[in-house]
Amino acid sequence: MGITKSEIFTEEQNRIANMAKALGHPARISILQHLFQSDSCICGDLVDKIGLAQPTISQHLKELKNAGLIKGNVEGTSVCYCIHKENWMEMKKLLNSFLDSDISTTSECC
Amino acid sequence: MGITKSEIFTEEQNRIANMAKALGHPARISILQHLFQSDSCICGDLVDKIGLAQPTISQHLKELKNAGLIKGNVEGTSVCYCIHKENWMEMKKLLNSFLDSDISTTSECC
DNA sequence: TTTATTAAATGCAATATTACAATAAAGAAG
DNA sequence: CTTCTTTATTGTAATATTGCATTTAATAAA
Numbered sequence: 001m002g003i004t005k006s007e008i009f010t011e012e013q014n015r016i017a018n019m020a021k022a023l024g025h026p027a028r029i030s031i032l033q034h035l036f037q038s039d040s041c042i043c044g045d046l047v048d049k050i051g052l053a054q055p056t057i058s059q060h061l062k063e064l065k066n067a068g069l070i071k072g073n074v075e076g077t078s079v080c081y082c083i084h085k086e087n088w089m090e091m092k093k094l095l096n097s098f099l100d101s102d103i104s105t106t107s108e109c110c
Numbered sequence: 111m112g113i114t115k116s117e118i119f120t121e122e123q124n125r126i127a128n129m130a131k132a133l134g135h136p137a138r139i140s141i142l143q144h145l146f147q148s149d150s151c152i153c154g155d156l157v158d159k160i161g162l163a164q165p166t167i168s169q170h171l172k173e174l175k176n177a178g179l180i181k182g183n184v185e186g187t188s189v190c191y192c193i194h195k196e197n198w199m200e201m202k203k204l205l206n207s208f209l210d211s212d213i214s215t216t217s218e219c220c
Numbered sequence: 221t222t223t224a225t226t227a228a229a230t231g232c233a234a235t236a237t238t239a240c241a242a243t244a245a246a247g248a249a250g
Numbered sequence: 251c252t253t254c255t256t257t258a259t260t261g262t263a264a265t266a267t268t269g270c271a272t273t274t275a276a277t278a279a280a
Contacts, residue, residue, distance in 0.1 A: 002238050002265030008161040009136035013143070017136040024131030025268085026119035029208065033123070036211040041219050043227060051118040056269050058228060073220030077226045077277050082219045092209050098139065099202050101146040109151050109192045110183030112235030112268050135238085153257060163240050168258060170238095187247050187256045 016098050019091050022067035027052060027060050032083070035070060041080040126208050129201050132177035137162060137170050142193070145180065151190040 006014050023029060030050050035041065043061065047054045061081060064070045068087040073080045116124050133139060140160050145151065153171065157164045171191060174180045178197040183190045 002236085002263085002267095004135065004137075004238065004266095005162065006136060009140055013136040013139045016139050017134055020130045020139075021134030024127055024134045025114065026116060026123040026127040027114075027268090029123045029126050029130075030119060033208075033211070036213070036216050038217050038219075044225090047227095052115065052268095053270050054227070055229085055271080059268080062228085071220050074227090074276090077224095079227060080219050083213065083216055085213055085216075085218055088213060095205070095209065098143075099205065101143070103146075103193065103195055103198060106146050106148050106193055106195075108195055109148070109190050110181050112233085112237095112266085114236095114268065137238090154255090157257095162238095164257075165241080165259080166239050172258085184246090184257090187254090189257060 012094075016094060019067065019095060022063060022069060025060065027057070028064055031057070031060060031064065031081075032069070035081060035083050038082070041082055042078050043081060044078060046081075122204075126204060129177065129205060132173060132179060135170065137167070138174055141167070141170060141174065141191075142179070145191060145193050148192070151192055153189050153191060156191075 009017075023032075027050060031046055034046060034049060043057065044054075046061075047057045050057060052060075061070070061072070065072060069084055069091065070081050071084045073082075119127075133142075137160060141156055144156060144159060153167065154164075156171075157167045160167060162170075171180070171182070175182060179194055179201065180191050181194045183192075
């Protein structure tokens with residue numbers, strides 16, 4: 001049905017999956033990398049540097065904002081985006097708690 | 111169009127996004143957690159423990175296999191799945207290289 | 221006020237994803 | 251061989267995602 005059955009999973013499983021999903025598109029990875037280098041906070045700059053149309057970039061920015069990973073600030077006619085540091089660190093902690101599952105105690109049965 | 115323009119992004123950006131995408135569903139997080147606890151390598155056990163139909167679990171297992179994160183081994187009529195340790199560690203390194211982008215040198219302009 | 225400039229919102233088309241019923245395939249048990 | 255068990259495959263429906271042209275909104279500049 002294209003709809004995820006979130007209710008049968010734990011809060012943690014849903015949060016991890018949602019964060020991973022937000023990172024699950026190369027345009028959004030590219031946007032975040034640019035924001036980390038902080039040489040292009042402005043939406044228009046991102047449109048120029050990444051080869052996608054303005055509405056498409058705007059949409060990806062919206063998703064990153066919904067995920068809490070970035071924040072935007074209106075400056076005249078343009079909008080300045082940047083990493084939401086606090087949420088970013090929280091996301092990192094959440095993902096790492098999962099990624100660091102102890103692989104040494106796990107049996108590779110195949 | 112529902113189709114990602116992979117060709118305009120770097121190989122690294124696509125690889126990071128693809129790995130994140132594979133982790134972008136709570137059922138797949140749940141499957142991986144079970145495999146880490148290794149108390150249910152068998153596909154049928156996962157179907158019982160997670161509340162999704164057998165074809166749905168099978169489909170998620172296939173995606174995790176395509177992403178290289180797990181491997182499967184036929185044992186009689188049943189199939190035993192487990193974490194692909196080598197690829198898992200590689201994925202972790204890849205994601206961490208991105209997640210660990212130096213946040214301290216980044217300006218929070220908003 | 222009029223005219224740019226910039227970004228968000230809307231609307232649409234194409235494709236992808238999620239989920240499951242029904243079926244097929246492959247081996248085990250009788 | 252027949253039957254049972256287990257998993258993959260196929261087909262289908264519903265929803266989500268990606269991408270862009272067009273329009274709208276809001277501020278700046280003239």
